[in-house]
Amino acid sequence: MLQPAESTGAQLVLDVLADEGVETVFGYPGGANMPLYDALYSHPIEHVLVRHEAAAAFAAGGYARAGGRVGVCFATSGPGATNLVTGLLDAQMDSVPLVAITGQVRTTLMGTDGFQEADVTSIMGPVTKRSVCVRDVRDLERIVRAAFRVARGPRPGPVLVDIPNDILKARCPKMDPFAPRPVPTSVEHPGIEALDETIELLRNAKRPVAIVGGGARSANAVYLYRELVAMLELPHTATINGLGCATPGDPHFLGMLGMHGWKAANLAVNSADVILALGMRFDDRVTGKPDKFARNAKIVHADVDASEFGKIVPVAVALRGDLRQTLERLVRRLGREQIPKFSGWAAEAKALGGPLPADRTPHGALSATDVLDAFFSVAPDDTIVATDVGQHQMWAAQRQRAIHPRNFLTSAGLGSMGFGLPAAIGAQFAHPDRTVVAICGDGGFQMSIAELATVRRHQLPVKILLIDNQRLGMVRQWQELFYEGRYSHTDLSDNPDFVMVASGYGIKAERVEDAGELRDALGRFLNSREPALLHCACFPAENVWPLIPPGATVEDAMESAPRTEAIVA
Protein backbone atom coordinates (compact mmCIF):
# COMPACT_ATOMS: atom_id res chain seq x y z
CA MET A 1 0.00 0.00 0.00
CA LEU A 2 1.38 3.37 -1.02
CA GLN A 3 1.66 6.10 1.60
CA PRO A 4 0.02 9.46 0.74
CA ALA A 5 3.32 11.04 -0.23
CA GLU A 6 4.42 7.98 -2.21
CA SER A 7 4.18 7.12 -5.82
CA THR A 8 5.38 4.36 -8.09
CA GLY A 9 7.89 4.95 -10.83
CA ALA A 10 5.10 4.51 -13.38
CA GLN A 11 2.81 7.05 -11.69
CA LEU A 12 5.70 9.45 -11.40
CA VAL A 13 6.39 9.17 -15.14
CA LEU A 14 2.77 10.03 -15.96
CA ASP A 15 2.68 12.90 -13.47
CA VAL A 16 5.86 14.35 -14.96
CA LEU A 17 4.47 13.98 -18.48
CA ALA A 18 1.31 15.82 -17.46
CA ASP A 19 3.42 18.49 -15.78
CA GLU A 20 5.38 18.88 -19.03
CA GLY A 21 2.12 19.62 -20.82
CA VAL A 22 1.44 16.20 -22.32
CA GLU A 23 -2.25 15.47 -22.88
CA THR A 24 -2.12 12.63 -25.39
CA VAL A 25 0.26 9.70 -25.85
CA PHE A 26 0.31 7.05 -28.56
CA GLY A 27 1.37 3.55 -27.62
CA TYR A 28 1.02 -0.18 -27.23
CA PRO A 29 1.21 -2.20 -24.01
CA GLY A 30 3.24 -5.31 -23.33
CA GLY A 31 4.79 -7.25 -20.48
CA ALA A 32 7.58 -4.91 -19.44
CA ASN A 33 5.59 -1.69 -19.51
CA MET A 34 2.49 -3.07 -17.80
CA PRO A 35 3.04 -0.96 -14.66
CA LEU A 36 2.91 2.14 -16.88
CA TYR A 37 -0.35 1.00 -18.43
CA ASP A 38 -1.73 0.12 -15.01
CA ALA A 39 -1.03 3.67 -13.90
CA LEU A 40 -2.64 4.99 -17.10
CA TYR A 41 -5.86 3.20 -16.18
CA SER A 42 -6.71 5.92 -13.69
CA HIS A 43 -4.70 8.84 -15.08
CA PRO A 44 -6.14 11.81 -16.98
CA ILE A 45 -3.58 11.55 -19.79
CA GLU A 46 -5.30 10.33 -22.95
CA HIS A 47 -3.80 7.19 -24.44
CA VAL A 48 -4.32 6.24 -28.07
CA LEU A 49 -3.94 2.52 -28.68
CA VAL A 50 -2.38 2.09 -32.11
CA ARG A 51 -2.15 -1.28 -33.85
CA HIS A 52 1.62 -1.35 -34.33
CA GLU A 53 4.33 0.48 -32.40
CA ALA A 54 5.72 2.01 -35.60
CA ALA A 55 2.42 3.86 -35.90
CA ALA A 56 2.81 5.13 -32.33
CA ALA A 57 6.05 6.88 -33.26
CA PHE A 58 4.63 8.23 -36.53
CA ALA A 59 1.44 9.40 -34.82
CA ALA A 60 3.43 11.13 -32.09
CA GLY A 61 5.46 12.72 -34.90
CA GLY A 62 2.30 13.88 -36.67
CA TYR A 63 0.99 15.28 -33.39
CA ALA A 64 4.24 17.19 -32.83
CA ARG A 65 4.54 18.44 -36.41
CA ALA A 66 0.96 19.69 -36.56
CA GLY A 67 0.60 20.85 -32.98
CA GLY A 68 4.01 22.31 -32.25
CA ARG A 69 4.26 20.28 -29.04
CA VAL A 70 6.41 17.35 -27.96
CA GLY A 71 4.91 14.07 -29.20
CA VAL A 72 5.04 11.11 -26.83
CA CYS A 73 4.91 7.40 -27.58
CA PHE A 74 5.04 4.28 -25.41
CA ALA A 75 6.19 0.78 -26.26
CA THR A 76 7.16 -2.28 -24.36
CA SER A 77 10.59 -3.94 -24.30
CA GLY A 78 12.22 -5.93 -27.10
CA PRO A 79 10.08 -6.00 -30.25
CA GLY A 80 7.85 -3.21 -29.01
CA ALA A 81 10.82 -0.91 -28.67
CA THR A 82 12.55 -1.98 -31.87
CA ASN A 83 9.35 -1.25 -33.79
CA LEU A 84 9.85 2.41 -32.85
CA VAL A 85 13.20 2.68 -34.62
CA THR A 86 11.93 4.01 -37.95
CA GLY A 87 9.61 6.57 -36.39
CA LEU A 88 12.34 7.86 -34.12
CA LEU A 89 14.83 8.18 -36.96
CA ASP A 90 12.12 9.89 -38.97
CA ALA A 91 11.79 12.47 -36.18
CA GLN A 92 15.56 12.79 -35.96
CA MET A 93 15.90 13.49 -39.69
CA ASP A 94 13.14 16.11 -39.71
CA SER A 95 13.97 17.63 -36.30
CA VAL A 96 10.65 16.74 -34.70
CA PRO A 97 10.44 16.82 -30.87
CA LEU A 98 9.51 13.40 -29.55
CA VAL A 99 9.88 11.52 -26.27
CA ALA A 100 9.64 7.74 -26.46
CA ILE A 101 9.22 5.79 -23.24
CA THR A 102 9.91 2.09 -23.46
CA GLY A 103 9.48 -0.58 -20.86
CA GLN A 104 12.52 -2.77 -20.27
CA VAL A 105 12.83 -6.15 -18.58
CA ARG A 106 13.59 -5.91 -14.88
CA THR A 107 17.15 -4.87 -14.07
CA THR A 108 18.18 -8.33 -12.85
CA LEU A 109 17.22 -9.82 -16.23
CA MET A 110 19.04 -7.25 -18.31
CA GLY A 111 21.94 -8.84 -20.15
CA THR A 112 20.63 -12.39 -19.76
CA ASP A 113 18.83 -12.62 -23.10
CA GLY A 114 15.61 -12.65 -21.14
CA PHE A 115 12.22 -12.82 -22.81
CA GLN A 116 11.62 -9.67 -24.88
CA GLU A 117 14.96 -8.25 -23.86
CA ALA A 118 16.86 -6.02 -26.24
CA ASP A 119 19.71 -3.58 -25.75
CA VAL A 120 17.36 -0.75 -26.54
CA THR A 121 19.53 2.20 -25.59
CA SER A 122 22.31 0.97 -27.88
CA ILE A 123 19.92 0.26 -30.74
CA MET A 124 18.34 3.67 -30.36
CA GLY A 125 21.57 5.62 -29.88
CA PRO A 126 22.12 6.55 -33.55
CA VAL A 127 18.43 7.32 -34.21
CA THR A 128 17.85 9.69 -31.31
CA LYS A 129 19.41 12.78 -29.78
CA ARG A 130 19.85 10.81 -26.54
CA SER A 131 18.85 7.37 -25.45
CA VAL A 132 19.01 6.62 -21.74
CA CYS A 133 18.12 3.74 -19.45
CA VAL A 134 16.96 4.59 -15.92
CA ARG A 135 18.65 2.30 -13.41
CA ASP A 136 17.56 4.01 -10.21
CA VAL A 137 14.09 5.33 -9.49
CA ARG A 138 15.67 8.34 -7.80
CA ASP A 139 16.90 9.47 -11.23
CA LEU A 140 13.57 8.96 -12.94
CA GLU A 141 12.02 12.42 -12.71
CA ARG A 142 15.28 14.18 -13.57
CA ILE A 143 15.81 12.02 -16.66
CA VAL A 144 12.25 12.30 -17.96
CA ARG A 145 12.31 16.08 -17.56
CA ALA A 146 15.73 16.28 -19.22
CA ALA A 147 14.34 14.21 -22.10
CA PHE A 148 11.75 16.92 -22.74
CA ARG A 149 14.36 19.70 -22.61
CA VAL A 150 16.61 17.89 -25.06
CA ALA A 151 13.71 16.94 -27.35
CA ARG A 152 12.56 20.56 -27.53
CA GLY A 153 15.83 21.99 -28.64
CA PRO A 154 17.71 24.05 -29.52
CA ARG A 155 17.32 21.77 -32.55
CA PRO A 156 14.36 19.53 -31.77
CA GLY A 157 14.52 15.76 -32.08
CA PRO A 158 13.65 12.46 -30.45
CA VAL A 159 14.81 11.25 -27.03
CA LEU A 160 14.26 7.75 -25.69
CA VAL A 161 13.91 6.83 -22.03
CA ASP A 162 14.09 3.10 -21.33
CA ILE A 163 12.64 2.12 -17.96
CA PRO A 164 13.01 -1.38 -16.51
CA ASN A 165 9.89 -3.01 -15.13
CA ASP A 166 11.15 -2.95 -11.52
CA ILE A 167 11.91 0.77 -11.75
CA LEU A 168 8.36 1.38 -12.98
CA LYS A 169 7.08 -0.58 -9.95
CA ALA A 170 9.48 0.93 -7.42
CA ARG A 171 8.19 3.24 -4.73
CA CYS A 172 9.40 6.80 -4.74
CA PRO A 173 8.32 10.21 -3.46
CA LYS A 174 5.48 11.85 -5.38
CA MET A 175 6.36 14.53 -7.86
CA ASP A 176 6.72 17.91 -6.21
CA PRO A 177 5.08 20.34 -8.64
CA PHE A 178 6.81 23.28 -6.98
CA ALA A 179 10.37 21.90 -6.95
CA PRO A 180 12.88 24.14 -8.77
CA ARG A 181 13.86 22.79 -12.18
CA PRO A 182 16.68 23.51 -14.57
CA VAL A 183 15.78 26.07 -17.20
CA PRO A 184 16.68 25.21 -20.79
CA THR A 185 20.17 26.28 -21.81
CA SER A 186 19.97 29.53 -23.73
CA VAL A 187 20.73 29.50 -27.43
CA GLU A 188 23.39 31.79 -28.83
CA HIS A 189 22.53 34.52 -31.33
CA PRO A 190 24.42 35.52 -34.45
CA GLY A 191 26.98 38.24 -33.80
CA ILE A 192 26.85 41.75 -35.19
CA GLU A 193 29.68 41.00 -37.61
CA ALA A 194 27.81 38.13 -39.24
CA LEU A 195 24.71 40.30 -39.58
CA ASP A 196 26.83 43.11 -41.06
CA GLU A 197 28.29 40.71 -43.61
CA THR A 198 24.82 39.46 -44.52
CA ILE A 199 23.54 42.98 -45.05
CA GLU A 200 26.57 43.88 -47.14
CA LEU A 201 26.04 40.84 -49.35
CA LEU A 202 22.39 41.76 -49.83
CA ARG A 203 23.26 45.39 -50.54
CA ASN A 204 25.54 44.32 -53.39
CA ALA A 205 23.39 41.46 -54.64
CA LYS A 206 21.72 41.45 -58.04
CA ARG A 207 20.03 38.07 -57.91
CA PRO A 208 19.46 36.97 -54.31
CA VAL A 209 17.16 34.07 -53.50
CA ALA A 210 15.90 32.92 -50.10
CA ILE A 211 15.43 29.22 -49.33
CA VAL A 212 13.42 28.30 -46.27
CA GLY A 213 13.40 24.91 -44.59
CA GLY A 214 11.80 23.12 -41.67
CA GLY A 215 13.84 25.21 -39.23
CA ALA A 216 11.35 28.05 -39.68
CA ARG A 217 8.57 25.75 -38.49
CA SER A 218 10.58 24.51 -35.51
CA ALA A 219 11.59 28.01 -34.46
CA ASN A 220 8.13 29.53 -34.98
CA ALA A 221 9.77 31.95 -37.38
CA VAL A 222 7.26 31.71 -40.23
CA TYR A 223 5.81 35.20 -39.92
CA LEU A 224 9.24 36.81 -39.61
CA TYR A 225 10.32 34.91 -42.70
CA ARG A 226 7.32 36.28 -44.56
CA GLU A 227 8.19 39.78 -43.33
CA LEU A 228 11.78 39.44 -44.52
CA VAL A 229 10.98 38.29 -48.05
CA ALA A 230 8.19 40.88 -48.39
CA MET A 231 10.45 43.67 -47.14
CA LEU A 232 13.05 42.95 -49.83
CA GLU A 233 10.60 41.61 -52.43
CA LEU A 234 12.90 38.62 -52.64
CA PRO A 235 12.20 35.65 -54.86
CA HIS A 236 12.05 32.68 -52.55
CA THR A 237 11.66 28.94 -52.53
CA ALA A 238 11.30 26.18 -49.95
CA THR A 239 12.53 22.73 -49.19
CA ILE A 240 9.74 20.19 -48.74
CA ASN A 241 9.75 20.82 -44.98
CA GLY A 242 9.58 24.56 -45.58
CA LEU A 243 6.40 24.36 -47.65
CA GLY A 244 3.71 26.53 -46.11
CA CYS A 245 6.18 29.16 -44.92
CA ALA A 246 5.40 31.48 -47.84
CA THR A 247 2.43 33.81 -47.57
CA PRO A 248 -0.38 32.18 -49.57
CA GLY A 249 -0.51 33.74 -53.01
CA ASP A 250 2.86 35.49 -52.65
CA PRO A 251 3.80 36.24 -56.28
CA HIS A 252 7.51 36.00 -55.46
CA PHE A 253 7.28 32.44 -54.16
CA LEU A 254 8.78 30.12 -56.74
CA GLY A 255 7.48 26.80 -55.41
CA MET A 256 9.33 23.83 -54.02
CA LEU A 257 13.05 23.42 -54.66
CA GLY A 258 14.93 20.26 -55.53
CA MET A 259 14.70 16.99 -57.39
CA HIS A 260 10.98 17.34 -58.16
CA GLY A 261 10.84 21.07 -57.53
CA TRP A 262 9.45 23.77 -59.75
CA LYS A 263 11.65 24.75 -62.67
CA ALA A 264 11.66 28.44 -61.74
CA ALA A 265 12.85 27.64 -58.20
CA ASN A 266 15.72 25.46 -59.37
CA LEU A 267 16.80 27.84 -62.14
CA ALA A 268 16.62 30.90 -59.88
CA VAL A 269 18.80 29.22 -57.26
CA ASN A 270 21.16 28.10 -60.00
CA SER A 271 21.63 31.67 -61.24
CA ALA A 272 21.56 33.40 -57.86
CA ASP A 273 24.49 35.47 -56.62
CA VAL A 274 23.42 35.37 -52.97
CA ILE A 275 21.47 32.62 -51.25
CA LEU A 276 19.80 33.21 -47.90
CA ALA A 277 19.44 29.66 -46.59
CA LEU A 278 17.16 29.77 -43.56
CA GLY A 279 16.72 26.69 -41.37
CA MET A 280 17.52 24.21 -44.11
CA ARG A 281 20.32 21.68 -44.43
CA PHE A 282 21.17 21.26 -48.13
CA ASP A 283 19.82 17.72 -48.37
CA ASP A 284 20.95 15.85 -51.49
CA ARG A 285 17.35 15.96 -52.79
CA VAL A 286 17.81 19.74 -52.84
CA THR A 287 21.39 20.16 -53.95
CA GLY A 288 21.78 17.23 -56.36
CA LYS A 289 25.45 17.64 -57.11
CA PRO A 290 26.73 19.89 -54.32
CA ASP A 291 29.74 21.30 -56.21
CA LYS A 292 27.40 22.48 -58.96
CA PHE A 293 24.70 23.77 -56.64
CA ALA A 294 24.26 27.57 -56.83
CA ARG A 295 27.85 27.74 -57.94
CA ASN A 296 27.80 31.53 -58.49
CA ALA A 297 26.24 32.31 -55.16
CA LYS A 298 27.61 33.36 -51.82
CA ILE A 299 25.63 31.45 -49.26
CA VAL A 300 24.40 32.93 -45.99
CA HIS A 301 23.30 30.03 -43.84
CA ALA A 302 21.16 30.61 -40.76
CA ASP A 303 20.73 27.58 -38.52
CA VAL A 304 20.55 26.72 -34.86
CA ASP A 305 22.86 23.74 -35.35
CA ALA A 306 26.47 24.68 -36.02
CA SER A 307 27.22 21.19 -37.36
CA GLU A 308 25.18 22.05 -40.46
CA PHE A 309 27.49 24.88 -41.54
CA GLY A 310 29.68 23.76 -44.40
CA LYS A 311 28.46 20.16 -44.10
CA ILE A 312 27.42 19.98 -47.76
CA VAL A 313 28.21 23.33 -49.39
CA PRO A 314 30.68 26.08 -48.47
CA VAL A 315 29.14 28.93 -46.54
CA ALA A 316 30.15 32.60 -46.84
CA VAL A 317 28.37 33.70 -43.68
CA ALA A 318 27.10 31.49 -40.87
CA LEU A 319 24.29 32.92 -38.74
CA ARG A 320 24.18 30.58 -35.78
CA GLY A 321 21.25 30.80 -33.47
CA ASP A 322 17.54 30.42 -33.02
CA LEU A 323 16.07 31.30 -36.42
CA ARG A 324 13.29 33.42 -34.97
CA GLN A 325 15.77 35.62 -33.12
CA THR A 326 18.10 35.68 -36.12
CA LEU A 327 15.29 36.87 -38.38
CA GLU A 328 14.13 39.41 -35.79
CA ARG A 329 17.59 40.93 -35.76
CA LEU A 330 17.94 40.77 -39.52
CA VAL A 331 14.53 42.33 -40.20
CA ARG A 332 15.22 45.08 -37.66
CA ARG A 333 18.59 45.88 -39.22
CA LEU A 334 17.25 45.75 -42.78
CA GLY A 335 14.53 48.20 -41.77
CA ARG A 336 17.23 50.74 -41.00
CA GLU A 337 19.42 50.09 -44.04
CA GLN A 338 19.02 51.32 -47.58
CA ILE A 339 18.70 47.99 -49.36
CA PRO A 340 17.19 48.08 -52.83
CA LYS A 341 14.17 45.89 -53.41
CA PHE A 342 14.47 42.97 -55.78
CA SER A 343 11.05 42.99 -57.43
CA GLY A 344 12.54 43.19 -60.94
CA TRP A 345 14.70 40.14 -60.34
CA ALA A 346 11.81 38.38 -58.62
CA ALA A 347 9.69 38.77 -61.76
CA GLU A 348 12.57 37.52 -63.89
CA ALA A 349 13.02 34.54 -61.60
CA LYS A 350 9.35 33.66 -61.78
CA ALA A 351 9.53 33.81 -65.58
CA LEU A 352 12.37 31.27 -65.64
CA GLY A 353 9.89 28.43 -65.40
CA GLY A 354 6.39 27.72 -66.58
CA PRO A 355 3.70 25.45 -65.22
CA LEU A 356 4.44 21.95 -63.99
CA PRO A 357 4.95 19.59 -66.91
CA ALA A 358 2.07 17.16 -67.26
CA ASP A 359 2.48 13.50 -68.02
CA ARG A 360 0.36 11.69 -70.56
CA THR A 361 -2.51 9.54 -69.40
CA PRO A 362 -4.77 7.65 -71.80
CA HIS A 363 -8.16 9.17 -72.52
CA GLY A 364 -10.64 8.23 -69.82
CA ALA A 365 -8.02 7.06 -67.32
CA LEU A 366 -7.86 8.81 -63.97
CA SER A 367 -4.72 10.89 -63.59
CA ALA A 368 -3.23 11.15 -60.10
CA THR A 369 -2.17 14.73 -60.73
CA ASP A 370 -5.72 15.63 -61.81
CA VAL A 371 -7.00 14.10 -58.57
CA LEU A 372 -4.57 16.15 -56.51
CA ASP A 373 -5.21 19.36 -58.47
CA ALA A 374 -8.93 18.89 -57.87
CA PHE A 375 -8.41 18.03 -54.20
CA PHE A 376 -6.26 21.07 -53.43
CA SER A 377 -8.68 23.34 -55.27
CA VAL A 378 -11.63 22.33 -53.05
CA ALA A 379 -10.00 21.49 -49.69
CA PRO A 380 -10.55 24.10 -46.94
CA ASP A 381 -7.68 26.59 -46.61
CA ASP A 382 -6.59 25.33 -43.21
CA THR A 383 -6.65 21.64 -44.13
CA ILE A 384 -3.82 19.63 -42.64
CA VAL A 385 -2.37 17.21 -45.14
CA ALA A 386 -0.16 14.29 -44.14
CA THR A 387 1.38 12.48 -47.07
CA ASP A 388 2.91 9.08 -47.29
CA VAL A 389 6.05 8.58 -49.37
CA GLY A 390 6.50 8.19 -53.09
CA GLN A 391 5.07 9.74 -56.24
CA HIS A 392 1.90 11.03 -54.60
CA GLN A 393 4.09 12.76 -52.00
CA MET A 394 5.96 14.69 -54.68
CA TRP A 395 2.82 15.47 -56.65
CA ALA A 396 1.20 16.74 -53.46
CA ALA A 397 4.29 18.77 -52.50
CA GLN A 398 4.33 20.41 -55.91
CA ARG A 399 0.64 21.34 -55.67
CA GLN A 400 -0.04 21.91 -51.97
CA ARG A 401 -1.48 25.23 -50.83
CA ALA A 402 -0.60 25.03 -47.15
CA ILE A 403 -1.07 28.29 -45.33
CA HIS A 404 1.41 27.23 -42.65
CA PRO A 405 4.17 24.59 -42.54
CA ARG A 406 2.32 22.78 -39.74
CA ASN A 407 -0.39 22.07 -42.31
CA PHE A 408 1.78 19.99 -44.62
CA LEU A 409 3.26 16.97 -42.88
CA THR A 410 5.55 14.64 -44.71
CA SER A 411 8.39 12.28 -44.01
CA ALA A 412 10.98 14.38 -45.78
CA GLY A 413 14.44 13.36 -44.67
CA LEU A 414 13.87 9.67 -44.04
CA GLY A 415 11.13 9.07 -46.60
CA SER A 416 9.36 6.50 -44.42
CA MET A 417 6.56 4.66 -46.18
CA GLY A 418 3.70 4.03 -43.79
CA PHE A 419 3.99 7.53 -42.30
CA GLY A 420 0.89 9.14 -43.81
CA LEU A 421 -2.07 7.57 -42.00
CA PRO A 422 -0.60 7.49 -38.47
CA ALA A 423 0.76 11.03 -38.89
CA ALA A 424 -2.74 12.16 -39.87
CA ILE A 425 -4.12 10.43 -36.78
CA GLY A 426 -1.61 12.33 -34.64
CA ALA A 427 -2.47 15.61 -36.38
CA GLN A 428 -6.20 15.04 -35.81
CA PHE A 429 -5.58 14.60 -32.07
CA ALA A 430 -3.58 17.85 -32.09
CA HIS A 431 -6.37 19.66 -33.97
CA PRO A 432 -9.68 17.86 -33.40
CA ASP A 433 -11.72 20.49 -35.25
CA ARG A 434 -9.64 20.80 -38.41
CA THR A 435 -9.93 18.87 -41.66
CA VAL A 436 -7.07 16.36 -41.71
CA VAL A 437 -6.37 14.37 -44.85
CA ALA A 438 -3.88 11.54 -45.27
CA ILE A 439 -2.77 11.38 -48.89
CA CYS A 440 -1.41 7.88 -49.40
CA GLY A 441 -0.20 5.68 -52.18
CA ASP A 442 -1.32 2.07 -52.30
CA GLY A 443 2.11 0.84 -51.19
CA GLY A 444 2.56 3.02 -48.10
CA PHE A 445 -1.10 2.79 -47.09
CA GLN A 446 -0.78 -0.98 -46.76
CA MET A 447 2.18 -0.55 -44.41
CA SER A 448 -0.12 1.16 -41.88
CA ILE A 449 -3.50 -0.15 -42.97
CA ALA A 450 -4.22 -1.59 -39.54
CA GLU A 451 -4.44 1.97 -38.22
CA LEU A 452 -7.90 2.15 -39.77
CA ALA A 453 -8.87 0.44 -36.52
CA THR A 454 -7.42 3.36 -34.55
CA VAL A 455 -9.36 5.80 -36.73
CA ARG A 456 -12.52 3.81 -36.22
CA ARG A 457 -12.17 3.40 -32.47
CA HIS A 458 -11.82 7.13 -31.93
CA GLN A 459 -14.25 8.04 -34.74
CA LEU A 460 -11.59 10.44 -35.95
CA PRO A 461 -12.82 12.43 -38.94
CA VAL A 462 -9.52 11.69 -40.71
CA LYS A 463 -9.91 11.49 -44.49
CA ILE A 464 -7.77 9.12 -46.54
CA LEU A 465 -7.21 10.11 -50.15
CA LEU A 466 -5.80 6.94 -51.63
CA ILE A 467 -3.88 7.40 -54.88
CA ASP A 468 -3.83 3.82 -56.07
CA ASN A 469 -1.79 3.24 -59.21
CA GLN A 470 -1.29 -0.44 -58.37
CA ARG A 471 2.43 0.10 -58.38
CA LEU A 472 5.26 1.15 -56.12
CA GLY A 473 5.15 4.15 -58.37
CA MET A 474 8.34 6.02 -57.64
CA VAL A 475 10.48 2.91 -57.89
CA ARG A 476 8.58 1.94 -61.04
CA GLN A 477 9.32 5.37 -62.51
CA TRP A 478 13.04 5.00 -61.81
CA GLN A 479 12.98 1.49 -63.25
CA GLU A 480 11.46 2.96 -66.38
CA LEU A 481 13.97 5.79 -66.62
CA PHE A 482 17.19 4.38 -65.20
CA TYR A 483 16.88 0.56 -65.24
CA GLU A 484 15.80 -0.02 -68.84
CA GLY A 485 12.21 -0.75 -67.93
CA ARG A 486 13.06 -3.82 -65.86
CA TYR A 487 10.09 -3.62 -63.50
CA SER A 488 11.39 -5.72 -60.68
CA HIS A 489 8.82 -6.27 -57.91
CA THR A 490 6.94 -3.01 -58.20
CA ASP A 491 3.65 -4.45 -59.42
CA LEU A 492 0.81 -4.25 -56.88
CA SER A 493 -1.98 -5.05 -59.31
CA ASP A 494 -3.29 -7.70 -56.93
CA ASN A 495 -4.09 -5.07 -54.31
CA PRO A 496 -7.08 -5.82 -52.11
CA ASP A 497 -10.40 -4.14 -52.66
CA PHE A 498 -9.70 -1.07 -50.55
CA VAL A 499 -13.36 -0.10 -50.29
CA MET A 500 -14.14 -3.49 -48.80
CA VAL A 501 -11.15 -3.31 -46.49
CA ALA A 502 -12.20 0.11 -45.20
CA SER A 503 -15.78 -1.04 -44.86
CA GLY A 504 -14.55 -4.01 -42.86
CA TYR A 505 -13.05 -1.56 -40.41
CA GLY A 506 -16.36 0.34 -40.33
CA ILE A 507 -15.08 3.25 -42.40
CA LYS A 508 -17.12 4.79 -45.19
CA ALA A 509 -15.35 4.37 -48.51
CA GLU A 510 -15.94 5.14 -52.17
CA ARG A 511 -14.08 4.24 -55.35
CA VAL A 512 -13.49 6.62 -58.24
CA GLU A 513 -12.05 5.55 -61.57
CA ASP A 514 -13.58 8.06 -63.91
CA ALA A 515 -12.43 11.68 -64.03
CA GLY A 516 -16.03 12.79 -64.48
CA GLU A 517 -16.99 11.42 -61.05
CA LEU A 518 -14.13 13.06 -59.22
CA ARG A 519 -15.53 16.45 -58.18
CA ASP A 520 -18.71 15.08 -56.67
CA ALA A 521 -16.85 12.31 -54.90
CA LEU A 522 -14.36 14.81 -53.44
CA GLY A 523 -17.27 16.92 -52.21
CA ARG A 524 -18.84 13.97 -50.37
CA PHE A 525 -15.43 12.94 -49.02
CA LEU A 526 -14.48 16.35 -47.62
CA ASN A 527 -17.91 17.29 -46.32
CA SER A 528 -18.26 14.19 -44.19
CA ARG A 529 -17.60 14.65 -40.48
CA GLU A 530 -16.83 10.96 -40.21
CA PRO A 531 -13.74 9.05 -41.20
CA ALA A 532 -13.77 8.44 -44.94
CA LEU A 533 -11.64 6.86 -47.63
CA LEU A 534 -11.69 7.93 -51.26
CA HIS A 535 -10.09 5.25 -53.38
CA CYS A 536 -8.82 6.77 -56.62
CA ALA A 537 -7.97 4.07 -59.15
CA CYS A 538 -5.32 5.91 -61.17
CA PHE A 539 -3.38 5.25 -64.33
CA PRO A 540 -0.36 3.09 -63.37
CA ALA A 541 2.37 4.70 -65.48
CA GLU A 542 2.02 8.40 -64.70
CA ASN A 543 5.38 9.91 -63.80
CA VAL A 544 6.49 12.80 -61.60
CA TRP A 545 7.92 15.73 -63.54
CA PRO A 546 10.18 17.56 -63.48
CA LEU A 547 12.91 15.23 -62.27
CA ILE A 548 16.51 16.11 -61.66
CA PRO A 549 18.23 12.72 -61.70
CA PRO A 550 20.11 11.84 -58.50
CA GLY A 551 23.55 13.44 -58.30
CA ALA A 552 22.80 15.62 -61.34
CA THR A 553 22.21 19.34 -61.82
CA VAL A 554 19.31 21.53 -62.84
CA GLU A 555 20.65 21.49 -66.42
CA ASP A 556 19.93 17.75 -66.49
CA ALA A 557 16.29 18.16 -65.42
CA MET A 558 13.86 15.89 -67.26
CA GLU A 559 10.33 16.96 -68.07
CA SER A 560 9.17 13.81 -69.82
CA ALA A 561 10.30 10.25 -70.41
CA PRO A 562 12.68 9.76 -73.33
CA ARG A 563 10.25 7.27 -74.86
CA THR A 564 7.19 8.58 -76.62
CA GLU A 565 4.59 6.06 -75.54
CA ALA A 566 3.34 5.79 -72.01
CA ILE A 567 4.45 2.52 -70.54
CA VAL A 568 2.09 0.47 -68.47
CA ALA A 569 4.06 -1.97 -66.43
Add this chain to the structure above:
Amino acid sequence: MTLSLVMHDWRLLERIVGLTNRLGCAYTRVDVHAGDTHYHATIDFTGPPDALRRLDAQLSRLLNDDKEMSR
Protein backbone atom coordinates in the same frame (compact mmCIF):
# COMPACT_ATOMS: atom_id res chain seq x y z
CA MET B 1 42.78 15.44 -34.90
CA THR B 2 42.91 15.11 -31.12
CA LEU B 3 39.83 15.99 -29.11
CA SER B 4 39.44 16.26 -25.35
CA LEU B 5 35.85 15.47 -24.54
CA VAL B 6 33.85 15.69 -21.33
CA MET B 7 31.12 13.06 -21.12
CA HIS B 8 28.53 12.80 -18.38
CA ASP B 9 27.39 9.40 -19.60
CA TRP B 10 30.28 7.05 -20.37
CA ARG B 11 28.10 5.11 -22.80
CA LEU B 12 28.47 8.05 -25.14
CA LEU B 13 31.72 6.43 -26.25
CA GLU B 14 29.60 3.94 -28.17
CA ARG B 15 27.98 6.80 -30.11
CA ILE B 16 31.36 8.38 -30.75
CA VAL B 17 32.74 5.12 -32.14
CA GLY B 18 29.67 4.67 -34.34
CA LEU B 19 29.78 8.22 -35.64
CA THR B 20 33.50 7.96 -36.35
CA ASN B 21 32.92 4.86 -38.43
CA ARG B 22 29.87 6.37 -40.19
CA LEU B 23 31.90 9.36 -41.33
CA GLY B 24 34.71 7.18 -42.68
CA CYS B 25 37.17 8.15 -39.94
CA ALA B 26 39.02 6.03 -37.39
CA TYR B 27 40.67 6.50 -34.03
CA THR B 28 44.20 5.57 -33.04
CA ARG B 29 44.07 6.29 -29.32
CA VAL B 30 41.33 6.46 -26.72
CA ASP B 31 42.03 7.49 -23.12
CA VAL B 32 39.16 7.72 -20.69
CA HIS B 33 39.41 8.77 -17.07
CA ALA B 34 36.53 8.79 -14.64
CA GLY B 35 35.98 11.90 -12.53
CA ASP B 36 33.40 12.43 -9.77
CA THR B 37 30.53 13.39 -12.01
CA HIS B 38 31.84 12.97 -15.51
CA TYR B 39 34.41 11.31 -17.73
CA HIS B 40 37.32 12.86 -19.60
CA ALA B 41 38.16 11.27 -22.92
CA THR B 42 41.09 12.12 -25.12
CA ILE B 43 40.75 10.63 -28.58
CA ASP B 44 43.07 10.79 -31.60
CA PHE B 45 41.06 10.64 -34.82
CA THR B 46 42.30 10.11 -38.34
CA GLY B 47 40.43 10.55 -41.58
CA PRO B 48 39.84 12.92 -44.49
CA PRO B 49 39.87 16.58 -43.36
CA ASP B 50 36.26 17.22 -44.41
CA ALA B 51 35.05 14.17 -42.54
CA LEU B 52 37.03 15.15 -39.44
CA ARG B 53 35.49 18.61 -39.54
CA ARG B 54 32.01 17.09 -39.71
CA LEU B 55 32.87 14.65 -36.93
CA ASP B 56 34.10 17.47 -34.70
CA ALA B 57 30.90 19.45 -35.30
CA GLN B 58 28.62 16.48 -34.70
CA LEU B 59 30.47 15.48 -31.54
CA SER B 60 29.92 18.98 -30.18
CA ARG B 61 26.20 18.55 -30.74
CA LEU B 62 26.25 15.13 -29.09
CA LEU B 63 28.13 16.41 -26.06
CA ASN B 64 25.78 19.37 -25.67
CA ASP B 65 22.81 17.00 -25.53
CA ASP B 66 24.69 14.79 -23.06
CA LYS B 67 25.36 17.81 -20.87
CA GLU B 68 21.69 18.84 -20.98
CA MET B 69 20.56 15.30 -20.12
CA SER B 70 22.77 15.30 -17.04
CA ARG B 71 21.20 18.44 -15.53
